[in-house]
Amino acid sequence: MATTYDVVILGAGPGGYVCGIRCGQLGLKTLVVEKAQLGGVCLNVGCIPSKALIHGSKVYYKAKNGGHLGISGDLKVDLSKMVGWKDGIVSKLTAGVGGLFKANGVDHVVATGKLVGPGQVALTKADGSVQIVAALNIVIATGSSPVQIPFLQWSEDVISSTGALALSNVPDRLAVIGGGVIGMELGDVYARLGSKVTVIEAENQLLPMFDKDMVTPLMRKQKTLGVIHLVSTKVTGAEHLDGGGVKLSYEATKAGKSTTGSLEVDKVLVAVGRRPNTADLGLESVGVKIDPRGFIQVNPQLQTGVAGVFAIGDVAGNPMLAHKASKDGEVVAEVIGGHPAINDSVIASVVYTDPEIASVGPTLKELQASGRALRIGKFPMAALGRAMTADATLGFARVVGDAVTGDVLAIHIVGAEASELVNEAALTLEMAAVLEDVGLTVHAHPTMGEALMEAAKAALGEAIHAVNA
Numbered sequence: 233m234a235t236t237y238d239v240v241i242l243g244a245g246p247g248g249y250v251c252g253i254r255c256g257q258l259g260l261k262t263l264v265v266e267k268a269q270l271g272g273v274c275l276n277v278g279c280i281p282s283k284a285l286i287h288g289s290k291v292y293y294k295a296k297n298g299g300h301l302g303i304s305g306d307l308k309v310d311l312s313k314m315v316g317w318k319d320g321i322v323s324k325l326t327a328g329v330g331g332l333f334k335a336n337g338v339d340h341v342v343a344t345g346k347l348v349g350p351g352q353v354a355l356t357k358a359d360g361s362v363q364i365v366a367a368l369n370i371v372i373a374t375g376s377s378p379v380q381i382p383f384l385q386w387s388e389d390v391i392s393s394t395g396a397l398a399l400s401n402v403p404d405r406l407a408v409i410g411g412g413v414i415g416m417e418l419g420d421v422y423a424r425l426g427s428k429v430t431v432i433e434a435e436n437q438l439l440p441m442f443d444k445d446m447v448t449p450l451m452r453k454q455k456t457l458g459v460i461h462l463v464s465t466k467v468t469g470a471e472h473l474d475g476g477g478v479k480l481s482y483e484a485t486k487a488g489k490s491t492t493g494s495l496e497v498d499k500v501l502v503a504v505g506r507r508p509n510t511a512d513l514g515l516e517s518v519g520v521k522i523d524p525r526g527f528i529q530v531n532p533q534l535q536t537g538v539a540g541v542f543a544i545g546d547v548a549g550n551p552m553l554a555h556k557a558s559k560d561g562e563v564v565a566e567v568i569g570g571h572p573a574i575n576d577s578v579i580a581s582v583v584y585t586d587p588e589i590a591s592v593g594p595t596l597k598e599l600q601a602s603g604r605a606l607r608i609g610k611f612p613m614a615a616l617g618r619a620m621t622a623d624a625t626l627g628f629a630r631v632v633g634d635a636v637t638g639d640v641l642a643i644h645i646v647g648a649e650a651s652e653l654v655n656e657a658a659l660t661l662e663m664a665a666v667l668e669d670v671g672l673t674v675h676a677h678p679t680m681g682e683a684l685m686e687a688a689k690a691a692l693g694e695a696i697h698a699v700n701a
C-alpha cells in the first residue's frame with residue numbers, strides 16, 4: 233500500500249523548502265519533490281549567488297578606487313575564482329536545506345512532479361520511472377523562469393541572469409536589456425569589474441517600480457563607472473557577429489519622436505522579467521485555473537479554487553521575492569496544520585546595487601496620488617558621520633507618515649546598508665508605529681540607522697542634524 237502524505241510540495245525553492253520544514257515541525261507527513269538541486273532559483277542561480285558576486289565586485293572596485301584612502305596597487309580580477317567561491321557558498325546552503333529536511337522528518341525526492349488527479353501526484357525520475365503518490369494536500373511552489381525576447385534566443389552571447397552568474401571572463405562590452413532589479417544589480421556588478429555596460433530600458437525610468445528620486449543616486453554612481461542608460465528604448469533586432477558578439481538595433485522614443493540606433497557588444501544580458509512555471513504541472517487534471525499571465529489565483533490563505541491545492545511564491549503572483557515565497561510557505565503549513573494564518577505581512581523590496589535601494593509601503597508618488605495628507609521627512613546620508621567614515625555618503629532615508637494620525641505609511645532608503653535598515657522599516661510598519669516611535673527610539677551612534685530616526689524627526693519638524701523645512 234503506497235504512503236499517503238499529508239502534504240506533497242512541488243518545488244524546493246525558498247517557498248517550497250520553507251513550507252516543507254514548517255510542515256515537518258507541525259508533525260505533518262510531508263514530501264518535497266524537486267527535479268534539480270534543493271534551494272530553487274534563490275539559492276542556486278538568484279539571490280545568493282548574485283549577492284556573492286556583488287560583494288566580490290565591490291571589494292575589487294573599492295580597493296582599486298581607494299587612492300583617497302591611501303590604498304593603491306595593481307589589482308586584477310580572476311572571475312573564475314570569484315565564481316568558484318560563489319559556488320562553494322551555494323553548495324553549503326543547498327546541503328543545509330537537505331540537513332533541515334532530515335532533522336524535521338521531511339521526505340525529499342529528486343523527480344519531476346505532476347498532478348494526475350485529485351490527491352494524486354506522479355513523480356518522474358531521471359531514469360524515466362514513474363511513481364504515483366497520494367496526498368491530502370498539494371502545494372505548488374514551482375517558481376518562475378526568465379522571460380525570453382523572441383528574436384534573442386539564449387546562446388553563449390545572449391544570457392539570462394543564470395548565465396551572468398557563471399561567466400569565466402569579464403566581458404569588455406555588456407548590453408543589459410531591462411533596467412529592472414536583475415538588470416541593475418548585475419549591470420552594476422560587471423560595471424565594477426570593468427565591463428563597458430549599456431542598460432536598455434523600455435520605460436522612461438530605470439527601476440520604474442521606485443520613485444524617481446530613489447533611482448537618481450544610483451544613476452549618478454553608475455555614470456561614474458561609465459554605464460550608459462538608454463531609457464524609453466526598445467531593442468528591435470539582433471544579429472550574431474562572426475567571431476562572437478552581438479549587434480543590437482534599438483528604437484528610442486523621446487517627446488513623441490522616434491530615433492534608431494545600434495550597438496555592438498560581447499554579451500547581452502536579457503532581464504525583462506520572469507514568468508511563473510505553471511505549464512506541464514497537470515493543473516487542469518484537478519481544475520486549478522491560471523490567469524492569462526500564467527499565475528495561479530489564490531486567496532489570502534494561498535488556497536486555489538480547488539480544495540487541498542495551494543500555490544505559493546512566484547507562481548502565486550507578484551511580488552516575485554524569496555522572502556514573500558517563504559512567508560507564503562509558512563502560512564500554508566499553518567493553514568494545513570489547522571491554524572488560522574494569512575500572508576498580509578509587510579514585504580520589503582531591496583535592490584542590491586551601490587548605493588542600495590530599499591523600501592516598505594507604497595511609493596511617495598502613490599501616496600501623494602491617494603490624496604491623503606502626509607508628513608514627509610527626508611534625511612541625507614551625507615549628513616551622517618557613519619556614512620562619511622564608510623565612504624558611502626550617497627542617498628537618503630525618507631519616512632512618510634499620515635499628517636493626522638502620525639501612522640508611518642512608508643519608508644524609503646537609498647544608501648549603503650539600505651538592505652539591512654529596511655528590516656527596521658518593515659518592523660515599524662508591522663507594529664503600526666507612528667512617527668514619534670521611530671524618532672524617539674534612541675539609535676546607536678554612529679550608525680547608518682540614525683538616518684531613519686532623523687528622517688522621522690524631520691517629518692515632525694524636529695531633525696537635529698539637518699535644517700528642518
Ligand code: NAI
Binds near residue numbers: 411412415465584
Ligand atoms: P523586472 O520586472 O524587475 O524588470 C524588467 C524590466 O525590463 C522592466 O523595467 C521593464 O520595463 C523592462 N522591459 C521589459 N521588456 C523590455 C524590452 N523589450 N526592452 C527593454 N526593457 C524591457 O524583472 P527582472 O529584473 O527580470 O527581475 C525578475 C523578478 O525577479 C522580479 O520580480 C524581481 O523582483 C525579482 N528579483 C528580485 C531581486 C531582489 O529582490 N533584489 C533580485 C533579482 C530579481
